[in-house]
Amino acid sequence: MEGRQDDGNKGTWDSTPARIGESLRMLIDSRMEVSSAHGVPNIQRASNPTIKLAWTVIFLAGTGVMTWQVVALFQAYFAWDYTVNLENVQDWAQRVSQPRYYRSKSLDYARYRIRQVALANTSIEERVSLGHSLDDMLLDCSWKGIPCSPENFTQIYDSQLGNCYTFNSGQHGEQLNTHRPGSYFGLSLELFVEQDEYVEGMTQEAGFRVKIHHPSNMPFPAEEGILISPGFNTAIGLRMLELDRLPDPYGDCKADLSEDIADDVYHQHYNITYNRKTCEVSCYQNEVIRRCGCFDASYLNSLEVDKTIYPCRYTSPVETKCLANIEWEQADDELECNCPIACHETTYLSRVSSSIWPANAYESLLFERMALYNDVMRTNVNGENASEWTRQNLAKLEVYYDEFNYEYIRQVPAYTIPDLLSDIGGQLGLWLGLSVITIFELLEGAWLILAFIFTRCGNSTREVDVHPKTNTVVI
Template identity: 70%
Template sequence: MHYSKHYSTSITCPACPICPTSSPFLTSSPYLTCQAVIDWRSRIAIPRFYRMKSVDYGKKRIRVVTLANATLEERVSLGHKLDDMLLDCSWKGIPCSPENFTKFYDSKLGNCYTFNSGQNEEQLTTHRPGSTHGLTLELFVQQDEYVEGMTEVAGFRVSVHHPSIMPFPEYNGLLVSPGFATDIGLRVLEVDRLPKPYGDCKADLKQGIEDDIYHQHYNITYNRKTCEVSCFQNEVISRCDCFDATYPNSLKVNRTVYPCEYINDVETQCMADIEMEHARDELECNCPLACRETTYLTSVSSSIWPSDAYESTLIEKMVKYNAEIRRHVVGENASDWTRRNMAKVEIFYDEFNYEHIRQDAAYTIPDLLSDIGGQLGLWLGLSIITIFEFFEGAWLLLAFFCSQSGNKTKRSEIDPGTKTT
């Protein structure tokens, strides 16, 4: 593993989805009551997986299933509109507008809006760190439109990701609260992993992803999270003959598939079995990590906003915005209402140093060939030496026998009876 730190004079900016924490509701639905959740849980006698979940979990699942029966246009119409919730926007001090955002629908959070998605225009870059060279948003929370008893948290979820992958704000989003200015500082982390035979990562992020439901809907590249979700969804469709409304339906199914109904005991049992297998990592999903991945390290800080000195200026600006805001900020509780419904967020690079982690092979093919050559050289050298030693030994042995034969011949030429003086 090799770690290095680099400096760049300009960095491409990530995509930044903004999602209200108040998801859309079908307020006229009889299913969206706490008693309906309790009744639903009591109906399930066998799958203990659901019985272990909280009422809030069941409430969210019922809400998702109920909304899944509506068309996408109906679901979008029930959610927050960017024109209503975006009070002010600037990028590096230059004003921006809702036209600079791309909308996508999340089954749990509703309408989400991504700045710098890269779909309609080139990705933005910045040349300096700091909040004055990033994205600044002033947002209207619209708490008066929250459905009583259904939404526990007020504010927004902000995610930061590479534009080529699918965001999941509910899982990795940062919470932006009303009454605060939230600063999100970024640092780039690039990770390079080795493919086979050294590792098991996926090198080509655009091939072999036809079954990825998010690729089918949004034409994104491979990501481990979308692969796991797609594996789960395809398993539900195959075994339960319905789809989990928490995630998009697969477009490769050549038949009409409806959302799994929580009031259907067979579908609920089937869903519970698959969710239990998924929780135990028993589903056969081949979802390796990507060989090359760009992530963003975040540091979050916040302070009370607006300050007492800026509050009157903010109220004057909001009065000019629309009639709904004007109706609330002219009363006696204008200050309290402002702090409960206004939020500010700044997203920027806090430094231009980016980190790079590269996975290196501990034993490469050249190393193997070098070792083989070394071993061959060693043993071949020993073999040649042995051959020469064999010939040398044979030569010495032959010389020995020849010398012994010569000595016998000389001794036979001398008469044993002859005396010498």
């Protein structure tokens, strides 16, 4: 066989560069001949140079296309896409269609802001005392047919609506639960509007606003509430909706709702957990405090500067312009507030219906009950316009679950590691006929070649016996 030495030492190769190159070529040829990669054995076996070149071009073309496809697959994987049936999106830029939306202020709005600033100059205790008391507003309360009372409500103060009351917040004891759907197994309230105590110019409608929310979230009934009109029985049927969103790298949602909320003004006042709405409002309010030296009376003041700065005066051109500039920046999403949406969120889908209340056949019985409440009720239900007065001042509200089936919306990765491996395997098999076994063959061949080279480099005079057919190197 070519390459044998003439000194009778069979089974060894000469250490000259030519012999080393010949040994390496034979080793590579043997690996190509037994390779399971489509095209590689054809290149090695072809005796015609044209055919060898053709197979080489085909193999390199397949390698190039496969590389392009694999790079595209990795790009698709590291895009961190996800699939979801429904996603809740909040974006300030989408809420206002015109950049100058906040420039024009109506006369009614100006009067409202002036009164709002006047109230903001008083303490929270004074503002609460000026608002409606639940003891006067709540005429009757029942939960699953069992009587409830103002003790089941927690009070908060809303800068736009005044005193607000949360039923079943859980802050003063165990939360109430219901185990059956339907109006008989929910909350039923009879409410007194007290129109005679409304402040002139502060509101244009009479009634209530109701917001259904998770106990740990801050309600914003002025923006999100359901209007409850006097003279009607309003029924709100609920279905619970749970949302699970993927955190980084798939999306920008907040997983821990209790961290990094020290600047949230609503957390400071009511110890609520993180909510995107409160974060956006707090970001806006803190920016107003920092740049204008006052706070917007539409929202709560930060406790960090409480009683050290005053509410921005609507009669001050400088402070009004400063407020307007920040409002425009917020509308254009230029405040750079870090307010991602929560990764897990519980909300409620509502179905609202109403009917005239009380019915004519029920009036006499209702009047008898109302006469027992207080002197104001007793005087009006015994007057000539008892029916009209009742329909202008009394409202009934029912809140209950429509059904206990709830919607669960979960974001899942659109492209996972098994998908990536499967697609890469498909591309390797389609273009080159490669498999996992082929990869091990390539690794084995690379190891043999490296062992051959390192052995020759380590000792150029050392003789090595190479058995190409058995794929072994004997030193």
